[in-house]
Amino acid sequence: MRIISGNTSRGGHYAPGIVSRGMLYISGQLPVDGGTGELVPGGAAEQTAAALRNVERILAEAGAPKEAVVLCRVYIPDVALWDEVNRAYASFFGAHRPARVVVPTTGLHHGALVEIEAMAEMPEEA
Numbered sequence: 193m194r195i196i197s198g199n200t201s202r203g204g205h206y207a208p209g210i211v212s213r214g215m216l217y218i219s220g221q222l223p224v225d226g227g228t229g230e231l232v233p234g235g236a237a238e239q240t241a242a243a244l245r246n247v248e249r250i251l252a253e254a255g256a257p258k259e260a261v262v263l264c265r266v267y268i269p270d271v272a273l274w275d276e277v278n279r280a281y282a283s284f285f286g287a288h289r290p291a292r293v294v295v296p297t298t299g300l301h302h303g304a305l306v307e308i309e310a311m312a313e314m315p316e317e318a
Contacts (some may be wrong), residue, residue: 196254209250216254216312220267221246222304236273236305240266240280243308248284251312260312261290267307271296277306 196209196216209218223232223239226249232242248258268277274294290310300307
């Protein structure tokens with residue numbers, strides 16, 4: 193097992209990513225600026241892009257491309273945000289289409305509009 197820090201600001205008792213048995217498990221990523229730890233301003237599209245950048249940062253540190261992602265869980269506080277989140281998500285992944293679950297939930301930490309967790313298959317050489 194290998195812990196991936198992802199250079200993200202975190203206050204909770206968790207690892208941003210863990211590589212175990214050929215898989216990378218990425219903890220829920222909020223739309224926070226990696227340098228300041230502050231919530232990225234803007235709507236659901238901007239916050240989705242920021243959360244996905246944090247996912248990508250952890251992927252990169254682990255040595256996996258975003259095309260290695262096999263599943264994402266996307267938490268949103270209101271199903272009305274679905275279309276905006278989906279457009280930003282599709283823009284990030286392009287032709288790659290990992291399995292996905294969108295979970296409408298109550299409010300997210302810090303008032304975020306999205307939180308994204310992911311699982312990725314590690315390349316053989318990583």
